[in-house]
Amino acid sequence: MDNASLAERLEAFAALLDLSGSSYYTVRAYRRAADLIRSTPADVAALVRSGHVRELAGIGPGIEARLHELVTTGELAELRELEAEAMPELVGVGRLLGLSAKRIRELGKALGVRTLGELREAVDAGRLSEVRGVGPKTAERISAGLAEAAKAHPRRGMLLNRADALVREVADGLGGVPAGDPRRGCDLSTRFAVVVPSAAALLALERLPQIVAVLERDERRAVAVTAEGHPIEVVYAPPEQLGSELVRATGAAEYVAALEPLPDAATEEELYARLGLAFRPPELREADAADPPPDLLRLEDVRGDLHLHSSASDGKASVLEMGQAAKELGYEYIAICDHTRAVRVVPGLDADDLRRQGEEIAEANELLAPFVVLRGSECDILPDGSLDLPDDVLGELDWVQISLHAGQRWGREALTDRVVEAMRHAATATAASCLSHPKGRILNHRPENALDLGRVFEVALETGAALELNGLPDRLDLSSEHAREALAAGVKLVCSTDAHSVRGLGNMRLSVVTARRAGARRSDVLNTFPFDEIARLGT
Numbered sequence: 001m002d003n004a005s006l007a008e009r010l011e012a013f014a015a016l017l018d019l020s021g022s023s024y025y026t027v028r029a030y031r032r033a034a035d036l037i038r039s040t041p042a043d044v045a046a047l048v049r050s051g052h053v054r055e056l057a058g059i060g061p062g063i064e065a066r067l068h069e070l071v072t073t074g075e076l077a078e079l080r081e082l083e084a085e086a087m088p089e090l091v092g093v094g095r096l097l098g099l100s101a102k103r104i105r106e107l108g109k110a111l112g113v114r115t116l117g118e119l120r121e122a123v124d125a126g127r128l129s130e131v132r133g134v135g136p137k138t139a140e141r142i143s144a145g146l147a148e149a150a151k152a153h154p155r156r157g158m159l160l161n162r163a164d165a166l167v168r169e170v171a172d173g174l175g176g177v178p179a180g181d182p183r184r185g186c187d188l189s190t191r192f193a194v195v196v197p198s199a200a201a202l203l204a205l206e207r208l209p210q211i212v213a214v215l216e217r218d219e220r221r222a223v224a225v226t227a228e229g230h231p232i233e234v235v236y237a238p239p240e241q242l243g244s245e246l247v248r249a250t251g252a253a254e255y256v257a258a259l260e261p262l263p264d265a266a267t268e269e270e271l272y273a274r275l276g277l278a279f280r281p282p283e284l285r286e287a288d289a290a291d292p293p294p295d296l297l298r299l300e301d302v303r304g305d306l307h308l309h310s311s312a313s314d315g316k317a318s319v320l321e322m323g324q325a326a327k328e329l330g331y332e333y334i335a336i337c338d339h340t341r342a343v344r345v346v347p348g349l350d351a352d353d354l355r356r357q358g359e360e361i362a363e364a365n366e367l368l369a370p371f372v373v374l375r376g377s378e379c380d381i382l383p384d385g386s387l388d389l390p391d392d393v394l395g396e397l398d399w400v401q402i403s404l405h406a407g408q409r410w411g412r413e414a415l416t417d418r419v420v421e422a423m424r425h426a427a428t429a430t431a432a433s434c435l436s437h438p439k440g441r442i443l444n445h446r447p448e449n450a451l452d453l454g455r456v457f458e459v460a461l462e463t464g465a466a467l468e469l470n471g472l473p474d475r476l477d478l479s480s481e482h483a484r485e486a487l488a489a490g491v492k493l494v495c496s497t498d499a500h501s502v503r504g505l506g507n508m509r510l511s512v513v514t515a516r517r518a519g520a521r522r523s524d525v526l527n528t529f530p531f532d533e534i535a536r537l538g539t
Helices: 003-019 024-039 044-050 061-073 077-086 088-096 101-111 116-124 136-147 160-174 199-203 239-250 253-259 268-275 319-328 351-368 412-429 453-463 480-489 503-517 531-536
Strands: 177-180 192-196 211-217 221-226 231-236 304-308 333-336 372-380 399-403 433-435 466-470 493-496
Touching: 003 024, 003 044, 003 061, 003 077, 003 088, 003 160, 024 061, 024 160, 024 503, 044 061, 077 088, 088 101, 088 116, 088 211, 088 221, 101 116, 116 136, 116 211, 160 177, 160 192, 160 231, 160 503, 177 239, 192 239, 199 231, 231 239, 239 253, 239 268, 304 319, 304 372, 304 399, 304 493, 304 503, 304 531, 319 333, 319 351, 319 372, 319 503, 351 372, 399 412, 412 433, 412 453, 433 453, 453 466, 453 480, 466 480, 466 503, 480 493, 480 503, 493 503
Parallel strands: 192 231, 304 333, 333 372, 372 399, 399 433, 433 466, 466 493
Antiparallel strands: 177 192, 211 221, 221 231
């Protein structure tokens, strides 16, 4: 089995573990392993056969055993058992309708049904009234939900990294092209779509491991659902209409509506030409997006990553390992920015630790030259706006990420006073600085803080500080909307990964996509600059 197939099976296994009530951490471990296998250049099957697969970070004995079974037999026996027990088809549909996995399984058992078709028959026959605890209002809600299931949207969006992987896997399985929210780089996706050049692909949906049920299908379109309750629209387009249907399926809906009626076109470029418009990349297909600049940021423009962690704090790799991986990506430089002590929830470095790390960085630079590892820190902002390192230590560093971790719920004025004081402090104490993940959000878990970005932009221009566009999938902070505001104010951005492992370096793509949604030019992003210009910052 190739890496994509192994990752696909582990992802399906994780989904079924989730449905069966396994712990959050077990499910997360399998999903992370799937992400790792999907992204690593190594031949994972060969590593399994040679007994070296646990050399990959995050692969423990349990996951190794599952991989060994997949490589040697081509399947997982436990996955088949979980499918029988978990009722994935019912659970996927139930989740789309807002019912918990437990509740929809109880309904299935009470009605003696296991499939969407059987559930619809039972509902149409009025049998919901037979189920204990289901009153007339609940029965009506379920009946109405099933009738409109193909038009439903999930109540929570999916993070960009997982959404992108999902539509790509379905597209690959059907020989199609990914579309929907992930193609536009939305931080949370609720619309998933694939455009296929063959009508036969619409009949192949059930064989895909990601799909548990088909909600609706005709000769041009089908809507299916995953075990997690995410609907996927599959659109058939003959070759002469492929470009037009891809624009429609990519969205955003308001943007496409303003272009309609769309002429038939084989490619998106041809479509825009027929409309008499300049081509617009998917990330800027929003109703309120400005025209793309001629030098819109590209992933290949990035020359370095200025926010990485090592095993000295909560990272998984050494300074040298992070440097080697970044060098292999074609970068010129990185900055190692481990946490300081005040972060508390993970190990942090004090002044002595940072000076010892400086020796490690010097040794790495000797081995990696002309590639450069910069001495940096992710330095916590203390409650009074001071920084969690002495000024003399800050002055020794090449790059400082100033970060707010505790206090995200402070009021607007107090929080902003604290942050701008830290920005001014950093400007006097160190050569170059950047405000990390300014709004503090954790997508689907924690809303943005009350930080007054207008005041932050003013102080950034005053001090020369940059603002981070953090590429962790559950952050993407600044958001594209706030990044657009920063650029309009003249503030420089830094696209960073905040990587805690070699694999995390791949999140630069998410940061760049978000910057593109903001209309960022190459010159707006500091880490597109060559090393000599980075070294001169703040001098």
